[in-house]
Amino acid sequence: MEKLKLKLLYADLKSDLEIIEKELEKALNSSSHLLNDASLHLLQAGGKRIRPIFVLLGAKFGDYDIQQVKNVAVPLELIHMASLVHDDVIDNSDMRRGRETVKAQWNNRVAMYTGDFIFARALTYMTELDNQRLHQILAHTMVEICNGEVIQIEDKFIVDQSLKDYFRRIKRKTALLISSSCELGAVAAGATEKDARHLRRFGYFVGMSFQIIDDILDIMATDEELGKPAGSDLLQGNITLPILLALQDEAVRPYIEKVVAHEQLSEEDRQAMLKKLRKSPAIAEAKKVSDKYLQKALREIEQLPKHPTRKKLRDIALFMGKRKF
C-alpha cells in the first residue's frame, strides 16, 4: 500500500522530476569521453531521486516555481552523486544497486576525479544562486558530508564505539542531505522561517529513520534484493546500529569479532553469521529506534500549515521508514 502511495506521489511530480533529470544530464556533460561515460553510468544507475522529491515538496510551502526550485535541486543531487562515488572508494565497494560502481568499472582514481568533477559542477550551479542562505545550506551540507567521510573511516572496524558515534555518522551520511533538501526547497520558494525549520527537522528525522532501515536491510534482505552480498556493511568494517546491538548477542558476537579483527570470513561463515543475525533481537531493537525517529518526523508535519502536501510528506516518510527493501 505504501508503494502505491509513492507511485501516486511520483505521478504528481513526474514532469518536474523530468525537468530536473534533464538538467542533471546537462550538468554532467563534459568534453572528456571518460568522464561522460562515468557520469552516464551514474545517471543510468539512477536511484529514486529522493532528494529532489523532498526539495519539490519543501517548495510547495512557498511560492512554488519549478524553474527556481530546480536550481537548488540540481546542485544538491550532484553533491549527493559525487559523495556516492567517493564513498565507494572509501568502502571499497564494487556494487551499488546491482550495478558495478565507478571505482569497480574503472578504478579508484577515476572515481576520485569523477566525484571531483561532479562536486565542481555542483559549485557552478551554486554560483548562479543569488540567495546567500541557499549557498550557506549547500556549502554546509558539502562540508559536513566530507567531514562524514572522515569520521566513517576513523570509526571503521571499531566495535568499542557508542550509539552516539553511529548516530553522528548517519546524520552526516544521510540525514543531513534529506534535511537540507526539505529546507532548500522551502527557502528557495520563500516559505516562512518557521516552516523551513519544521521541514528541515522533518527531513532530519526521516533521514535517520531511513538509514537505520537501510542498515537493517543490509542484513535482512537477500543478495538479489540488495544487488550486493548481504552483510556487506560489516564486511567493509562499517559498524551499524543492528551490529552494535548484536554485540550483546552471544550467538553473533564471535562472528563480528572475527570480522573486526580483519580475519577472512569464508562464504560459509558469512551465511552462518547472517542466519544468527537475522534471528537476533538486535533487529527488532534497531527497528524500534528507527520507528522512534519516524514518529518524530510525523510530529513535525503536524506543525506545518494545513496543505495537501502534508499528506504527501507523511506518505513518503512512512514509505521510507517502513520499506521492506
Place this chain on the structure above:
Amino acid sequence: MEKLKLKLLYADLKSDLEIIEKELEKALNSSSHLLNDASLHLLQAGGKRIRPIFVLLGAKFGDYDIQQVKNVAVPLELIHMASLVHDDVIDNSDMRRGRETVKAQWNNRVAMYTGDFIFARALTYMTELDNQRLHQILAHTMVEICNGEVIQIEDKFIVDQSLKDYFRRIKRKTALLISSSCELGAVAAGATEKDARHLRRFGYFVGMSFQIIDDILDIMATDEELGKPAGSDLLQGNITLPILLALQDEAVRPYIEKVVAHEQLSEEDRQAMLKKLRKSPAIAEAKKVSDKYLQKALREIEQLPKHPTRKKLRDIALFMGKRKF
C-alpha cells in the same frame, strides 16, 4: 639577483602573508585527528604561497584592504592545496618538495578525503563572499582544475599528442590558478575591469612560462634539488613540452618509447636517458617557448597604470620564468 628581489618582495608582504597563513591554519582545523595530521603535514610542506602573493599584488591596483583580500586568497590557496593532494593520487606520487605526499604517508583514500575536506572548507569561505563575480571566478577555477585532472589522465602515456594538448593541460593545471589569483585580488579590491583583465592575462602568461620551466627542471635539476627523482614526469606518463620536443631527437626517442610502452626502466636506463635528454636541443627549444610567454606577461604589465607594484610583478615574473630550480 632575481632571488634577492624576491626576498624584498616577501619582506614587503610578510605581515599580510602571515595573516593568510594563520587563516589557512584555522581553516584546516578539524575535529578529526587523522585529518588534522594530514592537513598539518600539508601546511608544513608549505611552498612559496605564490598564489596568495599574486592575490595581494593584484589587489594593490584597487583599494587594498588585507581583511577583504584574505577572503579570496584563503579559498584560492585551499583549492590549490586540495588539488595537489588529489594530483598525487592521479600521478601516484610519493614525494613532493622533498616530503612524503599524503597518499604516500597514509594512502589513496586518505588523500582523497583530505582533498575533499579542503575543497569543502574552500567552499565555506566562498559562501562568505558577497560579490558574485568573486564566486564565479573561484567556482570556474575549481571546475577547470577538476576538468584538468581528467584531461591529464586521458593524455597520459600518449606520445601522439600535439603541443596544443600540452598547453591545454598546463593552462588548467597551473596557469589558471595564477591568472585567477591576480584577477581575484583586483576584483576584491575594486580595481577597474580593464586592470583586472590585464592582471588576469598577466597571470595566465606567467603561469604558462612557469610551468614550462618546471617541466624543464624536472629533467635538468638534480634529484636533491627536486626532492624526487629527476625525470619523474615522464616516468609517471606525463608528456611535457621538453619530452614532446625530444621525440624528434633520435638519441632520446627510444627511451621515451620504452616508458610509454609501460616497460620497466632500470635506474641505469633512467640515468642514461637523463644524460641524453639534458644534451638534447629540445631543452633550449622549450626554454624559448617559456620565454615567449614571459615576454607576453611583461607586455601586459605595461598596460597597467603606473604604480610601484608594476615593478614587483615584473620581478616575480622574471624570477618565476628564469629560475634555475
